[in-house]
Amino acid sequence: MLDLASVRARFPGLASDWVFFDNAGGSQILGAAIERVVEFFTTSMVQLGGSYALSQLAGERVAEGQRALARWIHCDPSEVVIGNSTTQLLANLTLAMAPGFAPGDEVIVTDVDHESNIGCWARLHAARGVVVKTWHVDPDTLKIVLILT
Numbered sequence: 001m002l003d004l005a006s007v008r009a010r011f012p013g014l015a016s017d018w019v020f021f022d023n024a025g026g027s028q029i030l031g032a033a034i035e036r037v038v039e040f041f042t043t044s045m046v047q048l049g050g051s052y053a054l055s056q057l058a059g060e061r062v063a064e065g066q067r068a069l070a071r072w073i074h075c076d077p078s079e080v081v082i083g084n085s086t087t088q089l090l091a092n093l094t095l096a097m098a099p100g101f102a103p104g105d106e107v108i109v110t111d112v113d114h115e116s117n118i119g120c121w122a123r124l125h126a127a128r129g130v131v132v133k134t135w136h137v138d139p140d141t142l143k144i145v146l147i148l149t
């Protein structure tokens with residue numbers, strides 16, 4: 001059986017009387033992850049890609065994080081991008097892809113996608129006439145219903 005008290009104890013943000021799960025900004029962070037971020041910021045927060053030892057260490061620590069994430073989501077580490085936020089990364093992706101879209105081209109999102117994914121494509125619709133269609137997800141089965149709006 002899941003020891004809920006043990007799980008909760010690993011997330012410092014859950015120790016408060018108030019816990020906000022209102023958006024990604026309110027996500028709870030595992031204590032061990034907080035410790036690694038603090039360690040990185042206090043021991044190797046320098047420009048990546050430099051020729052000096054501390055920069056090399058910082059680069060290796062970032063690469064280690066990419067490898068760990070790649071193992072978790074079963075992909076190649078070169079496919080992992082670490083950035084400021086999902087919202088910013090998706091906005092950058094949309095801007096980079098924008099020149100390849102023509103009016104009438106279609107992008108499909110779902111009605112359960114986060115606004116960070118839907119909003120960037122909606123802006124592409126406004127700027128370039130790209131058609132954004134929505135696949136609806138059945139809330140009971142979580143299967144995509146092939147109705148596009």
